[in-house]
Amino acid sequence: NIFNIISWLVVFAVWYFLRSSALEGTRSTDEIGIIPFFENIQTIPALFGKFFLPIKMFVLSSFELFTVFAGLIFLGLIIYLVSKNRSEKDYRPFFGLFWFLLLITPSLFVRIANVDDFFDYAEHRIYLPMIGILITTIEILRHRKIDYSKKMVQIIFLLLIITLGIRSFIYSQDFRDRYTFWGKMVETFPKKSRGYLDLGKGYLRQGEYKRAEELYKHGLALNPDNKNLYIDLSILYLKTKNYPGAAQASQMALRLDSLDPIANYNYGKVMYYQGQIKQAIFHFERA
Numbered sequence: 001n002i003f004n005i006i007s008w009l010v011v012f013a014v015w016y017f018l019r020s021s022a023l024e025g026t027r028s029t030d031e032i033g034i035i036p037f038f039e040n041i042q043t044i045p046a047l048f049g050k051f052f053l054p055i056k057m058f059v060l061s062s063f064e065l066f067t068v069f070a071g072l073i074f075l076g077l078i079i080y081l082v083s084k085n086r087s088e089k090d091y092r093p094f095f096g097l098f099w100f101l102l103l104i105t106p107s108l109f110v111r112i113a114n115v116d117d118f119f120d121y122a123e124h125r126i127y128l129p130m131i132g133i134l135i136t137t138i139e140i141l142r143h144r145k146i147d148y149s150k151k152m153v154q155i156i157f158l159l160l161i162i163t164l165g166i167r168s169f170i171y172s173q174d175f176r177d178r179y180t181f182w183g184k185m186v187e188t189f190p191k192k193s194r195g196y197l198d199l200g201k202g203y204l205r206q207g208e209y210k211r212a213e214e215l216y217k218h219g220l221a222l223n224p225d226n227k228n229l230y231i232d233l234s235i236l237y238l239k240t241k242n243y244p245g246a247a248q249a250s251q252m253a254l255r256l257d258s259l260d261p262i263a264n265y266n267y268g269k270v271m272y273y274q275g276q277i278k279q280a281i282f283h284f285e286r287a
Contacts, residue, residue: 027259036111043108043121044101045071048078050123051133054164057171058188061123081140093139099132178202193219193226200232209240227256227263234266238273246270261287 042063049071050057056064082093107125146153174184179202185195196219203212216233219226230253237246250267253260268283 031111032109034109037109039111040108040121042068043125044104045069045075046121047071047104047123047126047129048075048133051126051130054167054171056188057123058174058185059122059124060185060194061121062189062192063121078136078140081143082136090139093136093143096132096134096136096139099135100129101132103129103132191222193223193229195219196222197226197229197232200229204232204236204239209236212236225256227253227260230256231260231262231266234263234270238266238269243270243273247274259286 045068046061046063049067049069050061052074053067053070056067078097082097104125148154148157173180175181179199182195182199182202185192186199189195196215200212200215200219203209203215213233213236216229216236219229220233223229230249234246234249234253237243237249246266247270250263250270253263254267257263264283264287268280268287271277271280271283
């Protein structure tokens with residue numbers, strides 16, 4: 001295996017050099033390192049909790065106490081059962097846990113910057129690592145000598161499949177349209193501003209400006225540092241020809257990120273409509 005290891009190290013070194021060269025001078029939206037890892041470490045018990053108790057499901061999930069606590073209980077129980085049933089000749093339960101940790105850990109070192117209001121972990125991350133949990137669970141059941149020919153065992157598994165099937169069908173209804181989708185986000189995580197932002201986008205596109213404005217302002221009350229809410233609010237005010245409001249919203253976005261191209265473009269439009277051509281040109285060129 002020495003040759004294989006050396007080959008992979010060479011491949012990794014070449015990839016890292018080429019990637020670094022390609023990204024030189026660009027603005028990264030990610031934090032990468034040990035600090036994001038410790039911020040994201042809750043992902044491990046959270047995903048265990050969602051795997052065994054799939055409630056509060058949403059593609060932009062947030063850490064919440066129940067799921068993390070439930071995950072810690074299930075994770076502790078699995079580790080206990082694996083250790084209790086360990087034999088020198090059978091490491092398949094450990095292989096399942098290793099599979100899960102190997103595939104979930106790299107993503108924990110990356111965190112999108114400035115979006116703590118919604119980005120903690122995403123449920124789609126568990127699809128491939130989930131196979132490891134299944135392997136470990138199956139091996140634990142095998143060690144417990146579960147007799148699958150017994151009627152009671154078959155009934156329990158059938159009820160489990162039916163329950164999860166119904167749960168999946170109900171969850172799929174949340175994806176009907178953008179209003180249902182982001183409305184569910186607001187309902188599930190009412191203290192997170194991201195849902196109000198994207199639900200507002202839907203109403204903005206439909207021309208329902210009053211409803212969109214209410215949602216944006218609600219989101220800003222929850223997170224006044226979300227520049228995207230100010231950006232969308234400035235677009236709304238531009239559409240309704242409320243130029244002072246558009247100027248104020250654009251300035252707030254620029255105060256949070258002076259290099260944001262959309263915020264500069266919106267502020268440039270405000271300046272243009274108000275006859276301040278030099279300032280408009282400056283912000284257009286910056287955008």
